[in-house]
Amino acid sequence: MPGRLSWFLFLLIGSLLWNPSNSSASLKTLKPTAPEASPIAVETSNGVYEVEGGRRLDWWSAHNFCDQRFAQLALEPQDEAVTELLQGQVQGPIWVGQRTALLQRAQQRRTHMLPGLVFEVQTATKYARLLVDFPVLAAITVCTHIQWDLATDKVGTIFSYAAPAFTNELQLRGFAAHDGLVHLALVVHGHHSPYLPVFSADGRWHHVCAAWEEQSGQWAFVADGKLQAGSQSLSTAQSLAPGGMFVIGQDQDSLGGGFKKEDAFRGNITNLYVWARMMSLEQLDMARMCEIPKDGLLFGWNRWGLEIEPTLQEVVLPFMCPVPIEECPTWDGGSGTLGSEQCLQLLPFFCHYGTEVYWRLKEVQKTADGEFIIRVNTLANATVLSRNGFQEDPGSLSVLEATSFLGILEQALAAEETPLQPADLLAVLSFLKRVVAVEVRGQDPSGQQEHLSQNFLAVAGLLLEEQTEAQWLEIKEIIRSPMVLVESVNCIAASLSLLLTAKRSNISIQKGPIGIETRSLNLRNSTSSNLLEIPGGPEYIQVPFEEVRRLQGRGLSKVTVINTWFAYSALQHSLGWEGQEGGKVLSQDVSISDERQKYLSTQVGSAIISSTVLVRLQEVSTAVHYHLLYRTQGFSDKLVEPVCAFWNFSSSPEAGGSWSREGCSLIAQYQESVSCFCNHSTSFAILLQVYDVQRSSQEESVLKTLSFIGCGVSFCALITTFILFLAVGLPQSERTTVHKNLILALAAAEALLMFSEWAKAKKVLCMVLTAFLHLFFMAAFTWMLVEGLLLWSKVVAVNRSEDRRMKFYYMIGWGLPVVIVGVTLATSFDGYVGDHHCWLNLRKGVIWAFAGPVLFVLTVNTLILFRVVIVTVSSARQRSRMLSPQHSLERQIGVQIWATVKPVLVLLPVLGLTWLGSMLAHLSMAWAYVSIILNSFQGLYIFLVYAVYNSEVRLAIQRMKEKKKALLFTPRPSSLGVFLRAGPSRRGICDLQNCSQPINHSSSPRNTASWETKKGNSPGPTSSTSAPAPATAPPQRNIVHQGNLGASIPVGISSIMSSEKSMEKRRPRDKEGHKRRPAVELTAFKSSGF
Template sequence: LDWWHADRYCDQRFAQLLFEPPDSEQASFSRLLQSHHIKGSVWLNERDGVLHKPKRRRDHVVPVLVFGDKTDTKYVKVLSDFPELPAVTACAHLQWDTRTQEIATIFSYAVPAFINEFQLRGFVDEEGFVRFALIVHGHHSPYLPVFRADGQWHHFCVTWQQENGTWAIYADGKRRASASGLCAVGLSAPQAIYGQGTFIIGQDQDSLGGTFRAKESFSGNITDLHIWQRVLSMEQIEKVRSCWMVEQELVFGWSSNALEVESTVQEVTAQFLCPGPVEECRVFEVGSSGFRYTSCLQSLPFICRYKKDAYWQLKKVQLESSHLLVSRVNALAERIVVPENVFMSDVQDMNLSVAVGALNVLATVLREGETPVESSDLLAVLQLLKQVSSVEVQEGEELEMLEQLGQYYVEVTELILEEQNIETWSSVSQVIRGPMAVVEFCDRMVSLLAPLLTAGRTKITVQHRNVGLRRVTVKYMWFGYGSLQRCLTGGGRSAASQEVPASDRGQKYLSTAVGTAVISSTLLSDYQEISTSVRYRLQHRIKVGGNFRVFLRLLLHVSPDAGGMWSTAGCSVVTSLPDSTACFCNHTTNFAVLLQVYEMQQRTTKEELTLQTLTFIGCGVSFCALIVTFILFSAVGVPKSERTTVHKNLIFALAAAEALLMFSELAKTNQVVCFMVTAFLHLFFMAAFSWMLVEGLLLWSKVVAVNMSEDRRMKFYYVTGWGLPAVIVGVTLATSFNKYMADNHCWLNVQTNVIWAFVGPVLFILAVNTFVLFRVVMVTVSSARRRSKMLTPNSSLENQIGVQIWATAKPILVLLPVLGLTWVCGVLVHLSIIWAYVFIVLNSLQ
């Protein structure tokens, strides 16, 4: 199956797609698979974040230009002033007329100096492929196949840049052709595309803005043409293909108002169903014991992974149950609506009408209450709810049916949470971690209701007794106190609350009270989940007072996988009143993680927020001070010397590192950007420490005679300050590329010991600089003692002691931050929160 169906196959059987085996077990695991005749590639689960297949592709309503038969009159002129283009990207959606094999001009851009300044042409070859050729400055690339001439809509992009005359052609999200040297003549460098020209769609200009020929005209449909004054990246091209706009350096954006359309060219409005993003998923290579990424749409073998206790409980439930409810549902529906055996059911893409019919029958049987819900029945119902929550709503389907689906879904959810089913939930506790699993399914279901939102209807509410869904820009779910509390506490039995670590390093509570109805909330933008800080105020469903107030912070962060309870991670209480609680949820990163070499002890949300605030304030003040100092060194005319040069390099490295650290939180949402931020943070902080080492060596050269000229010393300093960090980062990336970055923030991985590629060199530098400081202090104290005896030979003992104390304290206070010795606190942050505070205050202000 493809990755999506493989993941769904395992999920619907209450299992997980196989995770990457540990390094020590890869060879033996590969041999095990080979012994079962499994070869080639096997799908793997994603540890760093689950890939999400878009539940609904974006609607895109755009004006489409319809060019009929080939003529010398039909054209469309772009009414836009084009600047000089040292680089360019042009993208559009295109529907090719397959009736002719003659060359057609998609667009042409002409200037007085070059009529064929920038042009894209194509034709259909004998094998049924459309071939494109790009023309720049009159120089012609070869015709190369880009997509099939199948009469369907295709997306294309062409890019060119002045440097080396590099060009590329993309079609349907893939690069089809690329080369360099387009328009380069002899040894001369390519020139930029001239500005202030005439851009014509559908015709080849044989003179500026005119003289068209029918045999070279375009026949077909074109829309969504955009032009940028830059070369877009592969990721940006994929965004444009999926109908998301890239605003940076956009020269022309598709709009009817910016086009001069010749009267015989038809202009119609069409609704596109844009393609979803092309994603790559990880696979394990059986035999070679390696890993790689490939398109998630390929059909490959896969393995479902169970926890041992869950598997045996599942087998036991299947054997001991009578399947009365499932049999009743299937008999009433006169077909297999709910399979009796969860191991044997097929994974199928259920459509909307089938889903509505299945839930209608199931709700009817549950509503009757005549058939008890056994363990296997409960699992089968949950399996069906999972399948329904993955339904893809197609264009043109009736919205009334979609709303009906939501109503049935909520009703079934309410019915399986009734009090008589408490023991049934307990009997499958190893397979399903409590009723919080239902919350997860409902969370998926709410996203399906997006098509119901219109300009005239901005809120949707679907409710059945104590369970409900609401969809606005923020989606909510609420469950009445009785619906979840009975199943969470095992029939209302009292239990002492027990505090244990959660998987996300928060606290999870094994016995809790549902104090408010809303238990899930997600912020959305254009049907996509977005990450941001949010403040909530929740009304209590039960009277809260005394010692129970501490539990209120648990209600915002649902963690079904961590034992089916709530987690404190990332959320804090702002105000707590008897009838309501205000909460603030956020996820932060702080300065103290840089030298953290062990997994952190549990911290409260307040502590994390304090650390983050101190980091941002300290780094901000430090960054501003560093920039001002750098400007003063550069502009005020400070005499040039070794010390000045070393100071400037240290200032630059430290300022770059702190700027990246302050904004690293913004990069967490994009794995590629986060990886790059991690690498540059590693480089600049390593460079800062290397220049601190140079500061120490420079001091040493002033204390001890060094037989090396100033020129040679500066070369050595530059190699140490920039060359050494580049080597360390390069070697680390080459040897630990897949284990380089931490899971929760943009920094080096502690669990895989990659952090020692930073901490190890830093500890060495700190040891050297400590020795340098000790030697400098000894020399300073000795000099101060001699000076004191010479200038004030009859001074009192107290005065002499005071002079020596100041002679000791002054170099220590001045040199501690310059030599980076305050960073020693960093390796102690895992011991106590106090060390984290001290570390941040000392070093964010360095």
């Protein structure tokens, strides 16, 4: 019997150390095993891979192993050399890193020393009774850890509750069936549920819960966090009677007695809890994870709450709380495929270094004299710091060892007897990573864990002092950022959460410029504060009340809030190189220069504060609100813009993370502080973007005023032009249609732009306004592109169908902007609008959804204008020679210069080439004024060129006036005879025949003729007062100008659209009989000059 008992206790203790959540896990320890061979390194184009073929660790330990050597757990191999090396060194699956982001940090598993009850054999004497005065129970839940003895297949009673009036009030019975499962049944008021399979009969520990409520008779069995069986209508007649006895291991046939051997339990029981309510699955899983819900708790497992029969074996067991089953990525060298295994399996792995990191690490360690390392190891009489991180494995640490070594390290750093070298700093950082991995116990009566945390903060503070700035710069290629210390301090703070109890709900430690706080937050207590105020100032961080309500809505009653802070003085020196000019600090490109300011650098300008919310030791992302001071010393003559940002540890793992502003926004800005809101919890700070001011606030105000005036004038001019085009009855043509669409788009954009300044205060309105601004400005530029394409078609491809072209033009002019705006909104909805204006976001690159197409349009139109100018000059040269061969060279040169300048002046507004000046606006204020005038007054320019000084518009207006005058002339009937007798005047004949036509040359704005007519003797000008023609002759009609400005200007910068068909008929032919190309026509209508 003693030998059997010893074996049974060995099985009992060994199985308790096994993780119940991981049924396939080996009973081997998870500590690193001794390496069978030295690591093998291979260099490839992707970096250096170090294969740890003889070392097998779980995924978390493998990740920590590589991290302590300033490497990363490698991803699946892509290089053939690495694949061949792994296949030769390792058989089966190996751990690889996570590609998207690092897995959440492993939960700290806690070891509790618990009393256990050993029911070695079935007897009628062994039992344990709960010393609890039970009330009336309308619902009950009982949970316990059970290890079923497989030596018997008889039914055993796990527990029973008997009341004075009725003994079979509540029982949980079960047996190990031949199917390899333990079947359980619940008895309530004598009503027996069926036996159902609940957990495996494998001799291991299982967390089992039985629950029942009176209202519906609902009952359930939950094993290892999963619902296994349940139903309803089990004894709904009455509640469980009060004043009864709860006995473990026996069936009560009388109150507190009447035990029978055949009904006794055989196995082991520990960790039993009773609640006076029916628990949810989430709450039962909390109990399994050693997070015991307090609401309705009647009994919590402890030795003093039990009456134990003297012969019942008692043991104290080291019980390790389980962790969730997680799958971690693996790579199989044999098949070359990715897979996954449970993270706690022991597998080989390999680490990955960047090439520069690996050789820089080698160089730093080779050049170190090791004096500081030797001194620390001598003081500790142990290997605290490793001189060669590639080869040495110092192993794991206990809490006591880590606390002692940290104290020695603090003493050595504070003494400054030995100067700290870059290799020494790397060794200290590697040691701190080992300390973070120290396993934390659930109880800390001696306060060692708090002492460890204090020493850790002291060492971290010493490493961030000003005299170590040079060392940080030396190792920046390896460490990338001292934010690794912030991450380590966060982990230390999280370990303190295991020490929180009902009596001690807050632990706060501050050492120099670094502080940590761990707080248990009762969500049901409205007065419970989650505000952390940083000592020495108005800075704080808190979880908003709305987030607390959201957590309550998930059924949570208690969470743990972990806060850390690093004063600005702690990181201003070591983070100095983060903000060097030209360095990229933020993961998003938020440092964009414009014409008002030139970007110089980004600096960390505040304390760094962190907040994390834990639920059952698992991190829960919550929104936070924080308020921080920022320092602008040294930037008195610069523009400093504060940015709310956080450190994203999972971004760029090879670089240790990076600053980001994703999900963070600035709520309020004060003179020396800002308030920020972020929709997630991590480490936060205020970054200062430093700009060199290019223009003063007064100059900026003048530019804004000038722009507003210009937009207003242009809007009125465009509307007037549009109305004129409709009112005067211009002939329909491609160019008039294109002009109208361009004017409509540009007018709408100008109107929205004037309104945008008032809309920026309203977020939704600003968003809508920005989308329409984007649409109409984009449409304005696409119609400018159409203007250029139409001009090209008139110069190069004159025989294409107008109908086909117009459909294509509408697709470009309106269809393309709709597509661009729609795609931009779909892909960048959250970052579509800028921070301070109702316009596209410069910081996130959304502005390129406008700037890119605009640059394309301006480039195409510039090439078109260049080609048109060449053709125009060539045509001017030929006509000049034909018309005036006797003219001097100077006259011909003048004609050609005018032929070059005039098309440029006429076409600039419709081709949008005035916007090219915006590219030079940042060079000086003069260029800024030129850019504002050219762009904001673009509508006025179009009005002057294409309405006021356009001959066809003026002619149409003149005709309207003449027609109106003619309609007003209506002779009275009484005077008609006199009128006829006297004979009609010239004016009367015109009105009676065709009052809509001009009667003489003076009715036209200009009396011009074609250059063919002027070859001969040109008659003198005809006066409007000349003698009337004979009555028998038809009235003389006006000669309409067809594409020329007269002999003095041989090149027509005008007018093809009004009479395109008639011109086609009249076009002269060359010697071969082909029609000659028409004169180059550049505007929509006939321009009579400026």
